[in-house]
Amino acid sequence: MLLTGGLLIWLAITKDYEPTLLLPIGFGAILANIPSSAAVAPGGFLDLLNRVGIATELFPILIFIAIGAMCDFAPLLQNPGLLLLGAAAQFGVFFTLVLAVLAGFDLREAAAIGIIGAADGPTSIYVATRFAPRLLGPITVAAYSYMSLVPIIQPAVVRALTTPRERRIRMTLDRRGVSRTTLILFPIVVTLVAGLVAPISVPLIGSLMFGNLLRESRVVPTLTEAAQKHLANLVTLLLGITIGSTMQAETFLTPSTLFILGMGLVAFTADTAGGVLFAKFLNLFLRRKVNPMIGASGISAFPMSARVIARLASREDPQNYLLMHAVAANVGGQIASIMAGGLILALVG
């Protein structure tokens, strides 16, 4: 496990794979696996952080406030139909859950593994804490590792499922803009809808939307900045080192960990396929066609997925600017991934 910790630190430093998370996770794993380490003994500082921040689900919730304060939903509000692509790109969550059940995991553990497909670290941590605390370490490492592999996974899947002609479809921008009132009411409406459908998702969606309300209100710039910078950095640091401390040899060095890492790849691939195929399905009925590639950016890995898809589009046709559409689908994926997490909690709980 000391080597695993070292490997994560190496990946963070030399390969730049999600360094803000993998570096603290790697060091946390080292601290936890030193024989008789007082850091993870009852009352040790990592044990304390685990009980206060992970077992209570507080850290993922605080991270969501920070993400909400960073998110600009305006591109999505200009093209609300793209929310559907965010929903379709959650297919990997449920598909992976079924595969994990077929592999012999019980339903709660399978749900925790499937949620890697949400491509959303805090949601994965939140669900895994509830359903499979013993798998929290591998699930978190898989969720964050595959997020950094989006530029490798998505182009291959997109190319396999689309024709060059489809990849060159151009989309026009709605230039009417979005009123400030709409931007302010949006987080409140989303919280109410999500809360009524799955009350168990309220902590997740509510904290994301609270952060966004801070941002869009424009009356609390210091709070917004605190959420975007200080809260995000501080909680990420504590979250990473605490997750690392849960990676102890007896629970991490098992065949389950390898299976979970493999399922992460399946989940991200199925998400991408779900989004692209759903966009192609919508095109059967739409007069103004959607470029099916933006279905892939319906996953929650923001903003990496949007950038990857926009780059792919400009490679096919240098005059095709899909970035804003891809960003819209991408932030739609943020909302949909939390909904997927909430529904998993409601349906499996």
Added chain:
Amino acid sequence: MHWLEPATLREALRVLGLGMVGVLATVAVMMAGVYALRWLFPTRAAERREDTRRAGEP
């Protein structure tokens, strides 16, 4: 991990079906809400000018 029971697989397939339908239906309601908000609170000319200025367009 343990042997697969048919009831567990049925439950997983139920979660797959209800989960996907649930996510799609929920975002469809949110989408309708956004269209309603945009209709109720259209962008004013001053806001459009501000958006244009922010986007750095002439």
